[in-house]
Amino acid sequence: MTPGYTNDKAKIQARLKRIEGQVRGLQRMVDEDTYCIDVLTQVSATTRALQAVALGLLDDHLSHCVQDAVASGGADAAEKVKEASDAIARLVRS
Amino acid sequence: MTPGYTNDKAKIQARLKRIEGQVRGLQRMVDEDTYCIDVLTQVSATTRALQAVALGLLDDHLSHCVQDAVASGGADAAEKVKEASDAIARLVRS
Amino acid sequence: MTPGYTNDKAKIQARLKRIEGQVRGLQRMVDEDTYCIDVLTQVSATTRALQAVALGLLDDHLSHCVQDAVASGGADAAEKVKEASDAIARLVRS
């Protein structure tokens, strides 16, 4: 099954590559005894970058997987909506 | 237009009444010079209660307003999904 | 014991009064069948207002209760710091 984010795969992978680089940057900062506050600032930036990936995935999921399931009037439409709501709750609480 | 939360109005109003009570409780705590940490604990609890109201509203919106707009194949379906995504982003970032 | 927020009590109470008003405003919106997205926007605004109260309380606690306990070299200094860290964790996760 083609996931909702198919058209955005390159963009998502580029973001994840950048986040990987940010995490390795954090390792270097800790290795070099960087001041705590500067490391914390970089952790907050990395968290926000991850959040942006999540919101993009969610938007794609709503506008493709959920929308298609509802439009086709299939039995799984309600389940798709429930799944999306649960994912949103996890995101809000993380 | 009947909002998606129509069937849950009584439950939502009961939750909002409780949150109103929690906020007045915070005012009393501050008035009585309650220890900061105890006031902070109550603020976190009130924030989580508000979050639960938001997640309930979002679930209702997805499963009624968005789902109905998509099922009817109307021109506003895509707009409804976009609106929901923007509301989720605000919620995640608050 | 005088809490760390003593000098900011009037400001905190004014904020809490406004938040109480926002919560009652939410009740009116739901009562009047206001569109879900508009109610959600108001919930996010109320959550951010609560967050601002929490951050103010935490700043007062650190710069008075924790700072005084550490400066006086008392046995409870470490405990005060631990308490503050736990309160921060609850706040970050709410």
Next chain:
Amino acid sequence: MTPGYTNDKAKIQARLKRIEGQVRGLQRMVDEDTYCIDVLTQVSATTRALQAVALGLLDDHLSHCVQDAVASGGADAAEKVKEASDAIARLVRS
């Protein structure tokens, strides 16, 4: 200057290594067209892992850098507390 997290460097680096692995795992999931909801679940888990690193760094900073600055009665004590409060605000809002 020795940062507050010095005694926890090995633990922090181990966590950051794991988070790096989680981010690469996300790249693989996207590459393999994994269902959106499963990718979102992994993003939430990675966000929580980053949050745990941040809270650990903050606890170390409070109990070493801030506590030492206050105990030594230096002029930078108030500034250290202010820095910590600002870092907490960024964390709460990320």
